[in-house]
Amino acid sequence: MKLYAFFYMAVFSILVLIDQVTKYMSVYLLRLYQVTRLDLIGTFFAIEVEFNRGVSWGLLHSNSTGLFVAVTASVMLITLVIAVYTYKQFKEGASIIAELLIMSGSLSNIIDRVWHGGVLDWISISFFGWDFPIFNVADSYILLGVLYYMLSVFCVDSGKIFK
Numbered sequence: 666m667k668l669y670a671f672f673y674m675a676v677f678s679i680l681v682l683i684d685q686v687t688k689y690m691s692v693y694l695l696r697l698y699q700v701t702r703l704d705l706i707g708t709f710f711a712i713e714v715e716f717n718r719g720v721s722w723g724l725l726h727s728n729s730t731g732l733f734v735a736v737t738a739s740v741m742l743i744t745l746v747i748a749v750y751t752y753k754q755f756k757e758g759a760s761i762i763a764e765l766l767i768m769s770g771s772l773s774n775i776i777d778r779v780w781h782g783g784v785l786d787w788i789s790i791s792f793f794g795w796d797f798p799i800f801n802v803a804d805s806y807i808l809l810g811v812l813y814y815m816l817s818v819f820c821v822d823s824g825k826i827f828k
Contacts, residue, residue, distance in 0.1 A: 681773045687802050691712045691714055702789065715785075716786075717786050718733045718783040718784075722798040733782070747767055748768060763813040765810070767810035767814070770807035785801060
């Protein structure tokens with residue numbers, strides 16, 4: 666059990682570190698080239714930094730300090746609830762990979778909220794004239810964690826796949 670705890674904490678820490686380093690590197694590259702957008706793969710994949718004071722895809726984005734504090738407190742509370750749930754799952758011997766992805770993404774975005782006054786989003790994807798909302802690696806962790814959790818709950822637990 667202690668070995669698993671060490672493994673999960675190491676993975677969690679590495680995921681948060683990867684997200685924070687990629688955010689730092691995105692800002693560094695834009696400053697180095699003195700541009701606001703750096704196309705890496707044509708216009709399909711680019712670095713374009715935005716500070717999001719709301720939640721996913723800029724929902725609830727506002728310059729209002731009160732709303733920002735309320736959103737941040739809500740995100741922290743939800744993350745705490747997930748952490749308690751994850752701890753209980755771990756104690757029961759369940760896999761916590763999905764929860765680990767969600768919590769590492771959430772914590773990394775909380776770090777941004779505290780340090781920068783908003784979440785640093787930097788991945789810009791465009792194709793066929795459509796621009797996907799700018800996001801970051803932590804957002805990807807959260808999405809993958811939610812998808813993995815849903816897959817495990819609705820498909821694996823019900824015996825629909827992997828049987």
